[in-house]
Amino acid sequence: MNDLSNQTEDFSDIRDAVRSLCQGYPGEYWREKDRKREYPTEFVQALTDSGFLAVLIPEIYGGSELGIQEAAAILEEIHKSGCNGAACHAQMYIMGTLLRHGSEEQKQKYLPGIASGELRLQAFGVTEPGSGTDTTSIRTFAKREGDEYVVNGQKVWTSRAEHSDLMLLLARTTPKDEVTKRTDGLSVFLVDLRKSLNHGVTIRPISTMINHATTEVFIDDLRIPAEQRIGEEGKGFRYILDGMNAERILIGAECIGDSRWFIQKASEYAKDRTVFQRPIGQNQGIQFPIAKAYAQSEAADLMVRKAASLFDSGKPCGKEANMAKLLAADASWEAADVCLQTHGGFGFAEEYDIERKFRETRLYRIAPVSTNLILSYLAEHVLGLPRSF
Amino acid sequence: MEIIVPIRQVPDVALNIRVNEGKVVEDGVSFVISSWDETAIEGALQMTEELGGEVTLLGIGPERVSEALRKGLAMGAHKAIHVLYEEGQTDSFGYAKIMAKVMEGRNYDLILTGKQAQDTDAGLTASMLAEFLDLPQVTNIIRFSDLAVDGMTLYRKGDHGTEVIGIKLPAVVTVNDSLNEPRLASMRGIMMAKKKPMETLSPSDLGMGAEELGLQGSMTEVLKFEKPESRKEGERFEGDETETVPMAIQKLVSEAKLAV
Numbered sequence: 075m076n077d078l079s080n081q082t083e084d085f086s087d088i089r090d091a092v093r094s095l096c097q098g099y100p101g102e103y104w105r106e107k108d109r110k111r112e113y114p115t116e117f118v119q120a121l122t123d124s125g126f127l128a129v130l131i132p133e134i135y136g137g138s139e140l141g142i143q144e145a146a147a148i149l150e151e152i153h154k155s156g157c158n159g160a161a162c163h164a165q166m167y168i169m170g171t172l173l174r175h176g177s178e179e180q181k182q183k184y185l186p187g188i189a190s191g192e193l194r195l196q197a198f199g200v201t202e203p204g205s206g207t208d209t210t211s212i213r214t215f216a217k218r219e220g221d222e223y224v225v226n227g228q229k230v231w232t233s234r235a236e237h238s239d240l241m242l243l244l245a246r247t248t249p250k251d252e253v254t255k256r257t258d259g260l261s262v263f264l265v266d267l268r269k270s271l272n273h274g275v276t277i278r279p280i281s282t283m284i285n286h287a288t289t290e291v292f293i294d295d296l297r298i299p300a301e302q303r304i305g306e307e308g309k310g311f312r313y314i315l316d317g318m319n320a321e322r323i324l325i326g327a328e329c330i331g332d333s334r335w336f337i338q339k340a341s342e343y344a345k346d347r348t349v350f351q352r353p354i355g356q357n358q359g360i361q362f363p364i365a366k367a368y369a370q371s372e373a374a375d376l377m378v379r380k381a382a383s384l385f386d387s388g389k390p391c392g393k394e395a396n397m398a399k400l401l402a403a404d405a406s407w408e409a410a411d412v413c414l415q416t417h418g419g420f421g422f423a424e425e426y427d428i429e430r431k432f433r434e435t436r437l438y439r440i441a442p443v444s445t446n447l448i449l450s451y452l453a454e455h456v457l458g459l460p461r462s463f
Numbered sequence: 464m465e466i467i468v469p470i471r472q473v474p475d476v477a478l479n480i481r482v483n484e485g486k487v488v489e490d491g492v493s494f495v496i497s498s499w500d501e502t503a504i505e506g507a508l509q510m511t512e513e514l515g516g517e518v519t520l521l522g523i524g525p526e527r528v529s530e531a532l533r534k535g536l537a538m539g540a541h542k543a544i545h546v547l548y549e550e551g552q553t554d555s556f557g558y559a560k561i562m563a564k565v566m567e568g569r570n571y572d573l574i575l576t577g578k579q580a581q582d583t584d585a586g587l588t589a590s591m592l593a594e595f596l597d598l599p600q601v602t603n604i605i606r607f608s609d610l611a612v613d614g615m616t617l618y619r620k621g622d623h624g625t626e627v628i629g630i631k632l633p634a635v636v637t638v639n640d641s642l643n644e645p646r647l648a649s650m651r652g653i654m655m656a657k658k659k660p661m662e663t664l665s666p667s668d669l670g671m672g673a674e675e676l677g678l679q680g681s682m683t684e685v686l687k688f689e690k691p692e693s694r695k696e697g698e699r700f701e702g703d704e705t706e707t708v709p710m711a712i713q714k715l716v717s718e719a720k721l722a723v
């Protein structure tokens with residue numbers, strides 16, 4: 075398939091290496107993990123050992139000091155190969171908050187371990203049962219007591235918490251009604267889960283329609299040393315925002331990878347499957363939806379690339395990162411639907427992997443930020459329409 | 464031990480290859496290192512890891528061949544030579560000639576490469592190269608042992624068993640893919656590869672003129688490519704085997720004209 079990937083730098087060396095690695099993890103591997111709802115430990119270990127999860131970490135801390143564009147190429151390639159990066163993509167970018175806003179001492183202490191994979195920082199506790207989209211309404215509260223904070227609250231959908239040594243936690247440090255701006259009074263902490271598990275932190279897995287290792291995290295009188303706070307107290311919301319742009323771009327790249335996988339599967343099947351003595355792909359009723367999904371995913375890819383290159387050159391990219399995630403998640407969902415439809419009944423059979431990828435890619439229209447919230451951001455903050463909430 | 468590994472870049476056979484008017488359509492095709500050559504790179508790396516020395520890759524062809532060379536460097540090879548050359552059509556003889564020119568005046572103990580290319584399956588280049596260089600050659604090895612800078616023991620896969628062969632170096636050796644499992648390039652390897660030396664030569668740097676290149680420098684010509692006929696979908700008989708087996712036999716006899 076002729077794609078537009080040559081438009082900007084393509085990182086074919088990185089893509090090749092990722093593709094070769096992924097060949098060791100074919101459909102059967104993922105089907106088995108999916109069936110047993112097991113964490114893909116071997117795949118994550120292979121990515122870690124090859125250094126692919128440490129690309130965004132500076133060389134002085136043991137990473138390869140590359141940009142979001144390279145990280146996006148890695149995740150796109152993983153998804154295009156039929157694998158799923160969701161089990162570990164956060165190990166790439168959650169450390170961004172620490173890198174950009176942590177003290178030198180904190181960086182020295184944690185980043186080398188994160189780069190080698192010895193320390194897993196891939197859990198990010200933001201969402202709560204009472205506040206998903208409405209982040210500033212979180213209730214988890216960290217109260218300062220001398221050199222410590224005492225934290226109480228509950229997080230939900232904290233993915234990979236059981237497979238993480240550290241968790242980035244967003245908590246209120248000043249009640250919402252005592253701050254002038256609702257985005258003030260939030261702080262971020264690096265919680266050492268190895269020490270706090272069953273000493274203030276309880277993790278319960280949530281069973282979902284995909285194999286995602288997501289959990290509920292209960293926090294009761296958890297004592298965190300004050301030195302585990304990242305940056306200044308009360309500015310946490312700002313700190314996580316730039317990390318969110320990175321996350322959106324990378325999730326967008328995963329969706330592009332998914333789209334390409336779906337479109338390739340659909341095209342191949344449409345050429346092979348014969349009904350009424352002719353390949354179904356000879357019918358324009360089958361061709362057009364595939365072609366349309368292809369056009370949409372190529373267009374979305376351009377936005378992902380634009381956002382990534384702005385991010386890497388240090389320019390504002392909130393608008394582009396959000397649009398990238400919106401368009402890419404819509405494109406992959408469209409491609410998934412077309413792929414399933416093209417396969418008819420066979421698309422429902424597990425052995426084709428389509429139903430699994432179909433379920434997996436659906437997530438990205440909801441998490442990490444829902445489509446509606448992006449539209450509302452574009453409407454209010456980019457187009458200047460009246461505020462709705 | 465100094466090892467030169469000639470590698471060939473081939474279309475990725477895992478993807479759909481299109482043929483148009485007797486030619487393979489290159490547009491949109493992704494290219495990879497021919498798998499036997501990847502095995503040769505791995506073998507060479509293992510040898511130099513044991514004995515010291517360097518692995519030099521040699522690639523011939525257009526700009527895109529540098530990507531294959533970078534990949535080999537990312538696996539751990541030390542340096543690369545790229546004969547930059549819009550090859551047109553060149554056969555094994557033509558490539559072996561260019562390789563022989565590249566080897567002139569170079570220092571090497573071993574030339575290690577794949578037993579054949581993944582796209583042509585010809586399996587001729589290495590033998591011709593050995594002939595041009597007047598070197599001993601052993602093909603299709605599945606193991607090596609007693610490694611030393613002046614010789615080693617090779618295990619060659621034959622039709623009816625394994626030949627155990629001792630050779631003196633320098634020599635040309637080709638590998639079977641069961642020799643090893645090539646390592647994956649790591650991120651660190653990819654980063655280091657960017658800084659490794661790649662020497663780019665043109666055929667004229669090698670003193671080769673048009674009459675020695677492309678079709679003119681070849682002894683054979685590929686007239687066209689044809690895709691294999693796609694296989695017709697099979698027929699499935701479902702139900703109790705006391706009924707389906709006789710039905711299948713009946714079909715084999717009546718349609719496939721199988722004698723029972």
Ligand SMILES: Cc1cc2nc3c(=O)[nH]c(=O)nc-3n(C[C@H](O)[C@H](O)[C@H](O)COP(=O)(O)OP(=O)(O)OC[C@H]3O[C@@H](n4cnc5c(N)ncnc54)[C@H](O)[C@@H]3O)c2cc1C
Pocket residue numbers: 197198199200201205206207208230231232233234282286288437440441442443444445446447450462463
């Ligand atoms: C598998 C999975 C993994 C996740 N991993 C993590 C994680 O690791 N860390 C983490 O912190 N969170 C995680 N999340 C949470 C995710 O970010 C939230 O689910 C998401 O932000 C939406 O929040 P919500 O589920 O509370 O939906 P709600 O906020 O309850 O919204 C429900 C629906 O209403 C819509 N809606 C809400 N308000 C408006 C409005 N004003 N106008 C129009 N529409 C509106 C939303 O778009 C949504 O479609 C994960 C979720 C899932 C399902």
